[in-house]
Amino acid sequence: MKFKADEIASVIQKEIEDFKGQIETAEVGRVVEVGDGIARAVGLSSAMAGEMVEFSNGTNGLCFNMEENSVGIIILGDYLNIQEGDEIKTTGQLLSVPVGEAMIGRVIDPLGNPLDGKGPIVTSERRPVETPAPGVADRQPVKEPLQTGIKAVDAMTPIGRGQRELIIGDRKTGKTAVALDTIINQKGGDVICIYVACGQRSASVAQVVEALEANGAMDYSIVISATASDPAPLQYIAPYAGAAIAEYFMYQGKHTLCVYDDLTKQAQAYRQLSLLMRRPPGREAYPGDVFYCHSRLLERAAKLNAELGGGSMTALPIIETLEGEVSAYIPTNVISITDGQIYLEPDLFFAGVRPAINVGISVSRVGGNAQTKAMKKVAGSLRLDLAAFRELEAFAQLGTELDAATQRQLDRGYRMVELLKQPQYEPLHFADQVISIYAGTKGYFDTVPVNQVARAEKEMLQFMADEKSEVRNAIIESKELSSETEDALKAALAEFRDRFKAEATGGLVGETAETA
Amino acid sequence: MSETEPKTRPSHVLEDPSAKVVARVYANAFLNAAGEAGQAEALEEFTSFVDDVLRPNPEFARLLTTEVTGREEKLGLIDRVVAPTGSERFTNFLRVLARHERLELLPLILGETWLEHEKRAGRQRVIVRTAAALDEKRLDGIRERLAAALPFEPILIPEVDETLVGGLVVQIGDTVHDGSLRTRIRDLKDRLRERYLNEIQSGRDRFSHPEGN
Numbered sequence: 186m187k188f189k190a191d192e193i194a195s196v197i198q199k200e201i202e203d204f205k206g207q208i209e210t211a212e213v214g215r216v217v218e219v220g221d222g223i224a225r226a227v228g229l230s231s232a233m234a235g236e237m238v239e240f241s242n243g244t245n246g247l248c249f250n251m252e253e254n255s256v257g258i259i260i261l262g263d264y265l266n267i268q269e270g271d272e273i274k275t276t277g278q279l280l281s282v283p284v285g286e287a288m289i290g291r292v293i294d295p296l297g298n299p300l301d302g303k304g305p306i307v308t309s310e311r312r313p314v315e316t317p318a319p320g321v322a323d324r325q326p327v328k329e330p331l332q333t334g335i336k337a338v339d340a341m342t343p344i345g346r347g348q349r350e351l352i353i354g355d356r357k358t359g360k361t362a363v364a365l366d367t368i369i370n371q372k373g374g375d376v377i378c379i380y381v382a383c384g385q386r387s388a389s390v391a392q393v394v395e396a397l398e399a400n401g402a403m404d405y406s407i408v409i410s411a412t413a414s415d416p417a418p419l420q421y422i423a424p425y426a427g428a429a430i431a432e433y434f435m436y437q438g439k440h441t442l443c444v445y446d447d448l449t450k451q452a453q454a455y456r457q458l459s460l461l462m463r464r465p466p467g468r469e470a471y472p473g474d475v476f477y478c479h480s481r482l483l484e485r486a487a488k489l490n491a492e493l494g495g496g497s498m499t500a501l502p503i504i505e506t507l508e509g510e511v512s513a514y515i516p517t518n519v520i521s522i523t524d525g526q527i528y529l530e531p532d533l534f535f536a537g538v539r540p541a542i543n544v545g546i547s548v549s550r551v552g553g554n555a556q557t558k559a560m561k562k563v564a565g566s567l568r569l570d571l572a573a574f575r576e577l578e579a580f581a582q583l584g585t586e587l588d589a590a591t592q593r594q595l596d597r598g599y600r601m602v603e604l605l606k607q608p609q610y611e612p613l614h615f616a617d618q619v620i621s622i623y624a625g626t627k628g629y630f631d632t633v634p635v636n637q638v639a640r641a642e643k644e645m646l647q648f649m650a651d652e653k654s655e656v657r658n659a660i661i662e663s664k665e666l667s668s669e670t671e672d673a674l675k676a677a678l679a680e681f682r683d684r685f686k687a688e689a690t691g692g693l694v695g696e697t698a699e700t701a
Numbered sequence: 702m703s704e705t706e707p708k709t710r711p712s713h714v715l716e717d718p719s720a721k722v723v724a725r726v727y728a729n730a731f732l733n734a735a736g737e738a739g740q741a742e743a744l745e746e747f748t749s750f751v752d753d754v755l756r757p758n759p760e761f762a763r764l765l766t767t768e769v770t771g772r773e774e775k776l777g778l779i780d781r782v783v784a785p786t787g788s789e790r791f792t793n794f795l796r797v798l799a800r801h802e803r804l805e806l807l808p809l810i811l812g813e814t815w816l817e818h819e820k821r822a823g824r825q826r827v828i829v830r831t832a833a834a835l836d837e838k839r840l841d842g843i844r845e846r847l848a849a850a851l852p853f854e855p856i857l858i859p860e861v862d863e864t865l866v867g868g869l870v871v872q873i874g875d876t877v878h879d880g881s882l883r884t885r886i887r888d889l890k891d892r893l894r895e896r897y898l899n900e901i902q903s904g905r906d907r908f909s910h911p912e913g914n
Contacts, residue, residue, distance in 0.1 A: 209879040209884055213875055254722055274877070307899060
């Protein structure tokens with residue numbers, strides 16, 4: 186398209202005519218010290234804590250430390266061009282980010298500037314980065330499920346809308362994968378997803394964006410990126426910016442999901458700032474208010490009451506542990522703030538159990554209320570069964586003779602573990618999860634060799650969708666497993682078992698012939 | 702105290718805010734000791750000591766402030782050099798500073814004493830920044846207008862900053878009232894940019910799918 190020169194010229198002319206110069210009044214100060222992402226200034230005698238200030242080169246800052254004679258400022262942007270003696274001006278505003286529908290599908294920095302080269306984001310609304318969390322009266326209990334599409338999570342550590350569920354584990358155990366699968370599973374749903382990358386490698390963030398795009402998830406997602414090369418102040422505010430953008434949708438009555446990947450790095454950025462500001466260090470050199478730093482962020486996740494529109498913000502904070510050390514400072518803090526945790530273990534991960542969720546210590550404190558009735562019914566005893574299986578497994582390794590019942594229990598356990606494995610980017614619909622777990626716990630896979638359980642499950646789900654769609658639809662519609670549906674499901678599964686057995690035997694015979 | 706002193710570097714550089722606070726305490730004490738009537742005289746003596754004694758004799762100034770000279774030696778020096786000519790009050794003031802090892806703050810204390818003295822007399826410094834130097838008549842006009850608007854009598858300190866292009870910037874303490882052309886042009890630029898971004902975006906929206914892309 187072409188711009189009409191006259192149109193633009195008249196707009197500009199009107200702007201100039203309407204422009205009335207007003208005297209701008211501001212409080213000023215001078216920089217006396219500049220460090221890594223921070224500055225100290227004299228003057229600014231009436232600056233407020235958390236107020237935005239502007240340096241003479243146009244960079245913004247945030248009043249962080251108010252001292253008797255000086256003001257400590259964190260610099261949000263390029264701090265290399267700021268020099269001793271530069272003028273600083275107060276703006277009378279709190280730090281805010283642009284919010285609105287136009288943000289969806291974009292990759293932005295924590296200040297709301299686009300990073301994806303798709304042009305400017307035009308929104309008229311802004312929201313303060315730090316806002317108080319909704320109060321007690323503004324909330325209602327978590328009772329709507331947020332389907333992650335991951336069998337192990339939805340069955341044993343269900344997440345509800347408005348819940349804060351921590352994803353914790355060592356490096357390279359698939360923490361981000363769990364969060365990404367959850368985002369991808371919201372496709373076609375009503376949840377707006379926000380992924381906050383904090384202190385990540387730029388390459389990882391690019392991968393995440395690519396994965397989201399490839400799976401069509403960017404249509405309802407926003408990625409906020411503060412990578413490891415960004416200054417610590419930006420890494421520190423990134424999660425708050427994400428929460429502010431999510432809140433905008435939440436207060437409109439929409440559902441949102443916020444992934445903070447990861448809060449360990451944010452705590453480290455905050456530690457860096459605090460130490461440079463000479464705040465007294467505490468345990469592990471973190472400042473005393475590092476707990477508050479996370480608690481005020483995660484408290485903003487909520488399920489609002491009906492008067493406020495019933496919107497929700499679900500938070501999935503991620504914490505990286507060192508050598509499985511969950512009793513370190515930051516992990517214990519965040520565990521105590523959140524409504525449960527999904528614990529990922531490297532041993533399981535390398536044993537091929539992926540997602541590598543340790544079901545023994547993963548919990549969800551409020552998600553049970555949010556679980557669908559069907560899932561509750563089939564997954565009720567799953568956790569205990571798996572725990573019993575782990576014990577038996579350890580016992581069986583001693584090589585003792587086992588009676589038939591114990592052996593059967595062991596065999597079923599092996600198959601359940603196999604069944605809970607799930608490839609990345611393949612979230613399952615909740616009805617499929619119900620069918621799979623029902624089939625596993627009721628022993629329909631007992632005759633399938635362990636290494637073929639995954640194939641059997643896939644074929645079974647295909648069979649259910651193609652030939653027994655009425656059973657699947659009944660579960661989807663009623664969200665529960667009535668006795669009629671259960672009978673129909675039993676019949677369908679039995680039919681599949683008979684069919685699969687024949688095929689499997691054929692395959693096995695063939696294989697034996699070849700090897701022989 | 703001379704205001705016309707050539708600036709080799711901006712005054713705030715290496716300015717220690719906590720030293721300033723300490724200096725303010727001594728400045729207040731000095732003025733209080735002089736009493737209301739004797740303030741002007743005491744201040745004159747103090748200024749003259751810094752301008753006429755310390756500045757022409759940098760070795761003496763160094764001797765007074767360096768750590769190599771002990772406390773007792775500094776006291777002796779004050780007794781021998783200042784006591785015979787200076788007033789007793791001022792000599793005592795120097796002795797107190799010497800005992801507290803605060804003699805190096807002397808120039809800073811003088812500056813603070815002047816500011817405090819002006820404040821007590823209901824006057825305050827106001828920096829007036831313009832693009833071109835103002836003549837006396839204009840300055841008087843500005844002084845009158847400011848005096849009418851402000852609760853104190855302004856002491857105008859004119860400064861020239863060519864980058865302002867035009868207009869006037871008035872700074873009272875930390876508060877800056879910016880009516881310069883530079884700021885107004887920048888505002889206009891920001892507004893125009895915002896406006897044409899909107900135009901571009903709405904132009905783009907016209908061609909995209911109504912339900913989003």
